[in-house]
Amino acid sequence: MGEIATAGFVVHVGRAEAIDAARSLAGWLRERGVRTRSLKEEPFDADEEMSVEAFADGLGVVVSVGGDGTLLRAAQLAGPADVPLLGVKVGRLGFLTEVELAQAPAVLTALLRGAAVTEQRTALLAQRLDEPWAAPAWALNEVIVEKRARHRVITLRALIGDDYVTTFSGDGLIVATPTGSTAYSFSARGPIVSPRVDALLLTPVSPHMVFDRSIVLGPEEGVTIEVVGEEPGVLSADGQEGPDLPIGARVRIEKSPKPARLVRREGSPTFFALLREKFSLPGVGPHADP
Numbered sequence: 001m002g003e004i005a006t007a008g009f010v011v012h013v014g015r016a017e018a019i020d021a022a023r024s025l026a027g028w029l030r031e032r033g034v035r036t037r038s039l040k041e042e043p044f045d046a047d048e049e050m051s052v053e054a055f056a057d058g059l060g061v062v063v064s065v066g067g068d069g070t071l072l073r074a075a076q077l078a079g080p081a082d083v084p085l086l087g088v089k090v091g092r093l094g095f096l097t098e099v100e101l102a103q104a105p106a107v108l109t110a111l112l113r114g115a116a117v118t119e120q121r122t123a124l125l126a127q128r129l130d131e132p133w134a135a136p137a138w139a140l141n142e143v144i145v146e147k148r149a150r151h152r153v154i155t156l157r158a159l160i161g162d163d164y165v166t167t168f169s170g171d172g173l174i175v176a177t178p179t180g181s182t183a184y185s186f187s188a189r190g191p192i193v194s195p196r197v198d199a200l201l202l203t204p205v206s207p208h209m210v211f212d213r214s215i216v217l218g219p220e221e222g223v224t225i226e227v228v229g230e231e232p233g234v235l236s237a238d239g240q241e242g243p244d245l246p247i248g249a250r251v252r253i254e255k256s257p258k259p260a261r262l263v264r265r266e267g268s269p270t271f272f273a274l275l276r277e278k279f280s281l282p283g284v285g286p287h288a289d290p
Contacts, residue, residue: 003060003114004034004060004111004112005034005035005058005060006034006035006036006037006058006060007026007035007036007037007059007060007061007062007063008036008037008050008055008059008062008063008077008078008083009022009025009026009036009037009038009042009044009046009062009063009064010042010063010064010065010066010070010071010073010074010077011038011042011044011064011066011070012066012067012090012091013042013044015066015090017090018065018066018070018091021088021090021101022038022065023044023045024101025063025065025088025101025105025108026044026045026047028105029108032112034060034112035048036048037049037050037059038050039051039052039055052077055077056077056078056081056083059078059081059083060083060084060111061083061084061085061086061108061111061263062074062077062083062084062085062086063085063086063104063108064085064086064087064088064097065088065090066088066090066091066097067089067090067091067092067094067097068087068094068095068096068097069239070097071085071087071094071096071097072096072140072141072238072239073238075123075140075238076138076237076238076240078261079123079140079256079259079261080138080256082258082261083261084111084116084261084262085261085262085263086099086104086107086108086111086262086263087099087263088100088101088104089101094278095179095182095271095274095275095278096179096262098264098265098268098269098274099263099265103265106265106266107263107265111263116263116264117263117264117266118261118262118263118264119195119261119264120259120260120262121140121177121178121179121195121259121260121261121262122177122178122179122195122198122199122200122219122255122256122259123138123139123140123177123255123256123259123260124138124140124142124143124175124177124200124237124253124254124255124256125137125138125253125256126138126139126143126175126242126251126253127251127252128235128243128245128249128250128252129224130248130249130250131249137237137240137242138237138256138258139177139180139237139238140177140180140238140260141176141177141179141183141184141238142174142175142176142177142180142183142184142185142237142238143174143175143235143236143237143251143253144172144173144175144184144205144235144236144237145173145225145227145233145234145235145245145251146172146173146205146233146236147171147172147231147233148232148233148244149231152231153169153170153171153208153231154169154170154171154227154231154232154233155167155168155169155227155228155229155230155231156168156169156172156173156225156226156227156228156233157225157226158173158202158225158226159224159226160202160215160217160221160222160223161221161222165215166211168204168207168209169207169209169229170204170205170206170207170209171205171206172204172205172233173202173203173204173205173225174188174190174201174202174203174204174205175200175201175202175203175223175225175253176190176200176201176203177195177200177201178194178195178196178197178198178201179195179260181193181201182275182278185201185203185214188204188205188214189203189212189214190203190214191214191216192275193216194272195271196271198219198255199216199218199219200216200217200218200219200221200222200223200253200254200255201214201215201216201217202214202215202217202223203215219254222253222254222255223252223253223254224250224251224252224253225250225251225253226248226249226250226251227245227246227247227248228247228248229247230247231247232244232245232246232247232249233249235251
């Protein structure tokens with residue numbers, strides 16, 4: 001990792017403690033000669049404010065201050081620009097934001113020395129095939145094609161690679177990464193997948209059909225989803241609503257060539273330790289924790 005001249009901050013501005021934490025970390029970096037940047041929509045006394053489009057230009061690191069939702073927003077800025085992302089936790093335990101405010105200076109010190117540990121996580125790109133967008137949608141957790149009307153069902157034709165699989169009828173389809181397997185896909189009865197596994201998950205949401213299971217596929221296969229039937233849809237990436245999808249729209253969702261680069265701290269809890277804590281899994285048996 002090269003020298004860090006500027007650090008960008010994405011902050012949960014709805015939490016006063018997150019704003020205070022961001023100001024504290026920005027001051028710490030400023031004392032060490034690192035400029036700080038915020039989004040124009042989320043000012044907190046950083047050295048400069050930038051638009052979403054220009055935010056990642058020239059950054060050495062993006063610091064997310066908040067919870068997992070804040071980190072996902074930050075990842076959409078950092079990931080496509082190949083900028084490492086540090087999640088500083090302000091709030092509840094999450095799967096992605098693991099660094100406490102008191103631990104952040106030590107992690108940032110390692111970053112400034114070029115000695116920080118980063119973990120690559122599979123990400124997704126979604127591109128409309130019948131009418132290309134200006135830029136594909138990028139996601140760390142999941143891309144969803146779903147209905148817009150509350151009391152209707154959407155019909156979606158799904159291909160994996162070049163092979164037609166089936167036509168789903170329900171509330172929508174989720175294409176998730178292993179990182180996203182503990183998010184919306186899990187709520188839709190999808191499997192939990194270790195982030196060390198390089199795979200994609202195709203999970204139907206409230207399907208109105210006999211087949212209601214997730215499909216785990218290889219990262220090189222990708223999924224094409226076509227909106228058929230009578231109900232149009234909408235695409236969202238990591239909870240950020242995207243364009244409407246009229247009848248006949250086709251979306252290709254595949255592994256992004258640019259993964260998320262998450263900065264980890266020394267002694268970080270493992271994925272399965274977080275899983276046990278997040279879901280309050282019981283420790284029973286001779287090898288359970290005391």
